Amino acid sequence: MKILVTGIAGFIGFHVAKKLLEQGFEVFGFDNINDYYDVNLKYARLQELGLERNSIATNQQVQSSSYPKLRFAKLSLEDRSVMEDLFRTEQFDLVCHLAAQAGVRYSLENPHSYAESNLIGFLNILEGCRHNKVKHLTYASSSSVYGLNEKMPLSATNSVDHPVSLYAATKKANELMAHSYSHLYGMPTTGLRFFTVYGPWGRPDMSPILFASAIASGNPIKVFNHGKMMRDFTYIDDIVEGILQVLVAPATSNADWDALNPSTASSKAPYRIYNIGNATPIELMYFIETIEKAMGKEAAKEYLPMQAGDVLKTFADVSELEQQFDYHPTTSVEEGVQLFADWFKKYYKA
Structure with missing residues (x-):
């Protein structure tokens, strides 16, 4: 099968593409390599996939030197005509859509980039899948959609009507848009709500690299809400395993779906939503202590109040994923x- 992986220069997209290639799939990846964070890290991920920086140019395909079944192009989701041409030419079997404008706090400062990438870009993906008979669209949602919901553990059947950031609102919008296409066109779609993913090649705007960088440089780390926060930290390999299981199993309709008591995680249409996380929330301070131990150095700390757009706790109920796919994360936070x-120490020479 030929699989499209969007956001292949990103943290999760890179790992997903690498695993698919190792399993023998044909992969086409694209990314716009924007400067939301360090583009050198994005190019370094691509180099790990056999894609040299000096060979990459906008709207030009590149063949990997390491993986014969990998091709890459620097493309933008928002470019409707480019997306139409790509889907029509390539005729993908499956699509794993991981490209998006990420970041909760950044959405407070740059809201329009979220509308362009996460809404218009997602619509272009939906249209490409619809018109070219893609067998299954699997896409990244986020645990941030739960917003003010504090009913723990967070279940995919819980209400997600009160997001607390524009980023979260766009992710909920993606789920609604996907359902409309599943309903109207019988197009199988599955959304995965990721819970605080971390690991090698992670994003430098997320807490693990922020903490490790501060420890390595001797600067204080910023501890929001005085560390009284819980996160369902999930190691990247466990996330990738779940994505691949879902990707190759197109969503099906729920024959027991009741319109008078509707579940938000499924439908009469071939539409599914799953949480994907570790199902074991960790207090932020313990996570910091674990990083300190792994880095071999204690961090200075600057205690700060809660940030706008943040939530106090995330805790994934992954029972649906367990039942459907026998999904069980295996990496402890200490190991991860x-x-x-x-x-980190190797890449940043820390």
Whole structure:
């Protein structure tokens, strides 16, 4: 099968593409390599996939030197005509859509980039899948959609009507848009709500690299809400395993779906929503202590109040994913943080 992976230069997209290639799939990846964070890290991920920086140019395909079944192009989701041409020419079997404008806090400062990438860009993906008979669209949602909902653990059947950031609102909008296409055109779609993913090659705007960088440089780390926050930290390999299981199993309709008591995680249409996380929330301070141990140095700390757009706790109910796919994360936070720290020290020469 030929699989499209969008956002292939991103943290999760890079790992998903690598695993698919190792399993023998044909992969086409694209990314716009924007400067939301360090583009050198994005190019370094691509280099790990056999894609040299000096060979990459906008709207030009590149063949990997390491993986014969990988091709890459620097493209933008928002470019409707480019997306139409790509889907029509390539005729993908499956689409794993991981490209998006990420970041909760950044959405407070740059709201229009979220509308362009996460709404218009997602519509272009939906249209490409619809008109070219893609067998299954799997796409990234986020645990941030739960917003003010504090009913723990967070279930995919819980209300997600009160997001607290524009980023979260766009992710909920993606789920609604996907359902409309599943309903209207019988197009199988599955949304995955990721819970605080971390590991090697992670994003530098997320807490693990922010903490590790501060520890390595001797600067204080910023501890929001005085560390009284819980996060369902999930190691990247466990996330990738779940994505691949879902990707190759197109969503089906729920024959028991009741319109008078509707579940938000399924439908009469071939539409599914799953949480994908570790199902074991960790207090932020313990996570910091684990990073300190792995880095071999204690961090200075600057305690700050809660940030706008943040939530106090995330805790994934992954029972639906367990029942449907026998999904069971296996990486402890101690093991995962050590693997992350080993990569960090090597990559950043810390």
